[in-house]
Amino acid sequence: MKHLPRVHLNGLRAVEAVGRCGSLSAAAEELGVSVGAVSQQVIKTEAQLGAAIFERTGRGIRPTTLGRQFIERLGIGFQTLDTAVAMTRHDTDSVLTISVAPVFASKWLVPRLTRYTRAHPETKLRLEAAIGLAHPDSTDIDLAIRVGEGNWPGVKVEHLLPQEVFPVCAPSIAKALETPEDVLTAPIIRDANSNIEWDVWLKPLGLDERDLAEGDTFTDAALCLDAAIAGQGVMLAWHTLAHDALRAGQLVAPFRERATTRFSYWLITSQNRPEPARVRDFKVWLRDEIAQMMAE
Template sequence: MASPFPIPLNALRAIAVVARGGSLSTAAKELGVTPGAVSQHIRRAEARLGVMLFERTPTGLVPTAELWRIRPMLDAGFRMLADAMAALAVERAGILTVTTGSAFAARWLVPRLSRFTGAHPEIELRFVATADVLDLALGDIDCAIRMGRGGWTGALAEKLIPQTVFPVCAPALASRLKRPADLATVPVIRDEGSLISWAEWFAAAGVASPPRLSGPSYTDPIPAIEAAVAGQGVFMAWQLIAADALADGRLVRPFPIAAPTEIAYWFVTTESRSRQRKVRLFRAWLDAELTSKRARPVSGVWS
């Protein structure tokens, strides 16, 4: 009887990763092999199947029409395999693995976690702090808290809270800021990885000709907001990231204007994991924290 899998499972995984927009190096990292090995997997699979799966272009591999036709089935198959492995791992039933960005974890989530572990001591938390969008269909991650616009393929995403942005600074520096034009007279701290710009806030403030801004830049929002707390400049903050520093007075809002964005925090998991008790309890706890008064900054900017 002929095997239903004429090519190795690792080759199928390599094809699936590259097809969903990854490169040879991305697939190599996920599989724990070299880019050359991934290329060999693809060439051998094409030879055995007698079908070209990728077009070789100057900018990289592009899936052919034949591969695009079967790609949804291929992705669904790997999701089913991951769910099957998760179902077998009964010894890990009490461990909840969560992935989220380091800034959200450090500035909002971690300071509140004692309330979750106190209410559910039977659940052991494990965190994967990364800005990368990890594939929840692969590995043992139960859920993610992501900031973005939603629409992640192969995942169940529920909006937690939309985000507004606004300038924050130390109280001493705020005394020098009477109107938006005064921002030209103080250092402005820039987060190089931010999804929003000062132009959006100036537009919300009705400033047609924004002043020229200058100041230090950071590749990570955590030291950027620490610099603001230390009085080194004005920082454009997401409301959740600044919530606790606003609540205890380390930061203030020099202007009342907050700019809405299309960005939100989302609770992301898979269809099967969403039914697990530990995931449902964590989701409900997040909702309770986000809607409670103690979760809000004193300036009351939730929207």
């Protein structure tokens, strides 16, 4: 390693981040420093190397021919270092950090975690409720659970559960719903931020979302569920959202028909570092809980 003393490690890290992220601003955000600091590190590193790694254009910064080869090797090197450090941390760390969407956490996961902690008292859970996906290789996230199409790049993705949707409502409203056509005359609870349209369930039955009645609109699925429990109308729900309320009799699903969306639940972990035993244990427990829910 006779060449490494020529440059500072922080400078190499800045160069690799800019090359991988594609811009100074994106690299600065990842590294948690200012754009000016990243720029200075890149300039200083190029001076120490005696070679231009980037060329500056009116549209930004891009690697030179030498820079592309250099950044590729740097990426391999930093990934190897990261994996080595992760091995020591994750082999001894007893904390399992899980990132989940807030609605999934509050309406399904958290009420079941007591069973997990009883089975695995040696593991301490740390739950992060977030919508955006935090990359497990650049954060302390051990495992993420997300709904989507499973096409997240640079991570290990495992299918957990397809997302099926179906109408739910309070028992008092269900009395007037004898056939799917009756939904058209019932007050409808809508989630303004949902990417699932009522037509996903209606179209296969020969019905049209445009014929639905008016109703209340909320910007959160959990609030929609609370409104449905309160008897304000019919909402389009899914298993992990409505299961506990259905089991408790707070809601009913008046029809047998289910509609599969293009989305599913996915388990997301690092594809670069070894998977700790506590992550494997949580996956097994989670799949068992999902199977139990579906059986019920």
